[in-house]
Amino acid sequence: MSNSCIVLNGDYTFLCLIDWKRAMNLVFAGKVSVLKYSDKVIRSVGGAFRLPAVLVLMRVVRSVYKNKVPFNRKNLLIRDRFACAYCGVSGKRLTIDHVIPKSKGGKTDFDNCVVCCEDCNNRKGSGTPREAGMHLAKRPYQPTISEFVRLRLKQSGVYDLLVEIGIY
Ligand SMILES: [Zn+2]
Incomplete structure (x- = not known):
């Protein structure tokens, strides 16, 4: 930091x-x-x-x-802890997947998007997870501000400091 x-x-x-x-x-x-x-x-x-x-x-x-947590790539990565929502892999090239594809009316927001590795994204193609025989570990959701702040704190390494001085 x-x-x-x-x-x-x-x-x-x-x-x-x-x-x-x-x-x-x-x-x-x-x-x-x-x-x-x-x-x-x-x-x-x-x-x-x-x-x-x-x-x-x-x-x-x-x-x-x-305020709501604004939807963007960075915030989606934070919500999904930088791991693929299907296979759980992290550290690979990660993309954004529309669970319900855009072509089928799926929206670009926290309720319909997850972080997805390239392999899973290719496998899923333009279908739904069910059509591709894939399973989401967790349903996508709009994170709350307080939950998000906690996630961000842990990922930026300042959480322990706040625990140490008695904030959390
Ligand atoms: Zn994957």
């Missing part, structure tokens, strides 16, 4: 990662308090200071809870 800094919402739920320059701006603007410092030190004309590792906003930003 290099020099990025965790920002928690005012209610101590994870909000985002930002770089240290933005983090320092928030600190100087009095918009956040520092929960934990990192062991990295930055030297500037104004002196040396430690970089913050975890910040918490002074107020709760409520709009994030109303």
